[in-house]
Amino acid sequence: MTMLSTEDNELLTRVGPGTPMGELLRRYWTPALLVSEVPAPDSDPVRVRLLGEDLVAFRDTNGRVGLVQENCPHRGASLYFGRNEECGLRCPYHGWKFDADGACTDMPSEPPTSVFKDKVRITAYPTHESGGIVWTYMGPADTMTPFRDFGTDSLEPEHVQATKMHSTCNWVQAMEGNLDTSHISWLHQFNGVDDIPDDGSDKPGYPSNPMSWKFWRHDRAPRLEVEDTWYGFKYVGIRETPGGHTHVRMSAFCYPYHTVIATVPLGVRHGIFVPVDDHNTHRYLLNTRPLDNSRGVGGAPLFSVAPFKLARAEVGGNGVIHREYTAENDYGIDREEQRNLTFSGVAEFVSQDLMVTESMGPIYDRSQERLGTSDKAIIRMRRLLMAAAKSVADGGEAPATSAEHNYFEVRSAEKILEDGEDWRELGTDADPLVREMDVHGVRDRTPIAGS
Ligand code: FES
Ligand SMILES: [Fe+2]
Structure with a gap:
């Protein structure tokens, strides 16, 4: 029976950004982590590696789960070590702070008159909690597909x-x-x-x-x-x-x-x-x-x-x-x-x-x-x-x-x-x-x- 060519095996298995299978997978809402790994507002940030991308998950003060790129856009420190406080994750190096949407909401290492923070964003993926899993959509916003409810949205x-x-x-x-x-x-x-x-x-x-x-x-x-x-x-x-x-x-x-x-x-x-x-x-x-x-x-x-x-x-x-x-x-x-x-x-x-x-x-x-x-x-x-x-x-x-x-x-x-x-x-x-x-x-x- 059919076996796979080496090229097809690569096509089938590789999932990083830009690979054909990786792009297919990014059209689906994807399990990122368990809800219980980010149990409470302002609880500890969690490392999430997903489809070859290094991310950090955190539950903000209002209870929303953010899923953002791991490395700070300033000079790259890991936001995993950041402070999860007052609706955002604050980098431990110079205090830049990002919310669950990826906006930079504070840049205390720059003069108060600076508008630089309005120009800085980090990659942030939308999240949806259902059935004990935090799901995320990692594809382009204009191809976003609906969340597929397999029965968990209404689960007691x-x-x-x-x-x-x-x-x-x-x-x-x-x-x-x-x-x-x-x-x-x-x-x-x-x-x-x-x-x-x-x-x-x-x-x-x-x-x-x-x-x-x-x-x-x-x-x-x-x-x-x-x-x-x-x-x-x-x-x-x-x-x-x-x-x-x-x-x-x-x-x-x-x-x-x-x-x-x-x-x-x-x-x-x-x-x-x-x-x-x-x-x-x-x-x-x-x-x-x-x-x-x-x-x-x-x-x-x-x-x-x-x-x-x-x-x-x-x-x-x-x-x-x-x-x-x-x-x-x-x-x-x-x-x-x-x-x-x-x-x-x-x-x-x-x-x-x-x-x-x-x-x-x-x-x-x-x-x-x-x-x-x-x-x-x-x-x-x-x-x-x-x-x-x-x-x-x-x-x-x-x-x-x-x-x-x-x-x-x-x-x-x-x-x-x-x-x-x-x-x-x-x-x-x-x-x-x-x-x-x-x-x-x-x-x-x-x-x-x-x-
Ligand atoms: S490296 Fe994150 S604030 Fe400087
Ligand atoms: Fe088995």
Whole structure:
């Protein structure tokens, strides 16, 4: 199958200012940091590196979040060390002060009669807080697209949940792991799956979570089908169950780096792969709507039967997940466990993904790949992204940015199909389950707010 030329690999992965992919990404509202990293008015400034640009975030006295260039335009000291006071960030070197819009509001090192400060501005990007994330728009003002509300603008405070984890590889190869359903039958496997009792949900309908593990292990070479959508595409991995039924895991890709992973019964949680720069990624997890699992669908939690730890943000912390397992400690791989208990030998679930995606190197040379039929979805994602970058470079619009779309429609699903059931209807408004959840008030169609 197709592999990428070296030029296409560069096109796909590079995100700095002026690169075609970097310009495409700058047409979308971009997660910059977690709201909880700038918790209160005049709290400490935070370094933010985003799409290869060094920035500083601060919450001003009125509660607005500013996101500005890191280096002071006077002689370049870092504004990270600045004083966040009285609605602006004041440089520690000579006291120049900038507000959240980038205007220089004070230049105390110049004579009081000077009008020089009116001529000085710093780069400042607009921000919008939603779902626990501070989003920003880094493109030119005249191409600004509406904020895409995936459901977070109307989320009750108790359902707001966002986390962030750093990964030392390019954003595309990090994201490819989320569009690769076949690896769940390998990387994340453990021998104890064979001992999970059959609870009778191997039949058309929604299986229990523990039974899903069994299906993934039973059929380890899923057939993939991809369907383009207005937001990107959705795809399924089709597996035969021990009972001879058709099990599907359907996941979604939404431009430019959102993924919604298959979940029983429906998925609404976004995995977002935001480039820090070409060689580093922030993996965000974003809760977009409360999902009512009290109706019993899904059964016991997925990880209640797995022998894996799950890295979590510290309770009472700011949502940033600190990694215990990294390249430096070989992801804590335990060779005895790998021989006897688990496929990977790595104790923490996400670290299993990080081990394989980071070990490819900062940017994998895709001209060296040998792709198989199970790589269909990642091939589609690459093609769509490269085509969109070229289109924007030619003056076109970035896909999936219109305010006309209902961004709540980006959903995933996992199910055993009834006879004649089409997986393409799962998770759409035609899916009875989606309608049922509407009744429960889960899907609140508020108008999409511009920002
Ligand atoms: S370098 Fe910032 S005020 Fe002089
Ligand atoms: Fe994975």
